[in-house]
Amino acid sequence: MEHDLKGIKVAILAENGFEEDELLKPREALKEAGAQADVVSPSEGKIKGEKQSKPGRSVKVDVPLEQANPGEYDALVLPGGVQNPDKLRLNEKAVRFVRSFFDEHKPVAAICHGPWTLIEADVVKGRRMTSWPSLKTDLRNAGAEWVDEQVVVDNGLVTSRKPDDIPAFTAKMIEEIAEGRHEGQKTSEFASPASVGRGVG
Secondary structure: OOOOOOOOEEEEEOOOOEEHHHHHHHHHHHHHOOOEEEEEEOOOOEEEEEEOOEEEEEEEOOEEHHHOOHHHOOEEEEOOOOHHHHHHOOOHHHHHHHHHHHHOOOOEEEEOOOHHHHHHOOOOOOOEEOOOHHHHHHHHHOOOEEOOOOEEEEOOEEEEOOHHHHHHHHHHHHHHHHHOOOOOOOOOOOOOOOOOOOOOO
16 A cells, blocks of 8 residues: 555544445555544444445444544545435534534545535535536535546545545545645635534534
């Protein structure tokens, strides 16, 4: 592995309905690079995935969201799947957890439908991104520049479209995490009043 992530802790935030390969393969790549990759979830015990709309594998939740401290993590990964980010964006604590990584200029990687939660956290304005095609209008309406590319990197924010993009996604994800904090990785200067000053906890 070109980049050594020993001593790095990464949170993989997910709920039931995550796309199996979009969680398991990035987690495997992070571990191979030496990072500690924790599955963080509002649900406790295990969460069940999907594999292209069919039942998928379950994974153990390493840290319940209620106990997770974003300050202990160096980076964040947001897998896709339709149900997973849709549930997360309705969870205020999950949204605050996501937003805190941007407040601290930490790398964030989101694939497929994962950027839905980024929209809710009000962190996509002015960012160049990609996603599953059905999110194109949502991201543009939230102020992002949407492009149809397998992987897009913008100041510590890594996004990809679908499971086929995972090799490129994981490579760039690890590269950005190895680089550490990015000053360009920040919350929108035009964040809505409701989201400004939110703490985590």
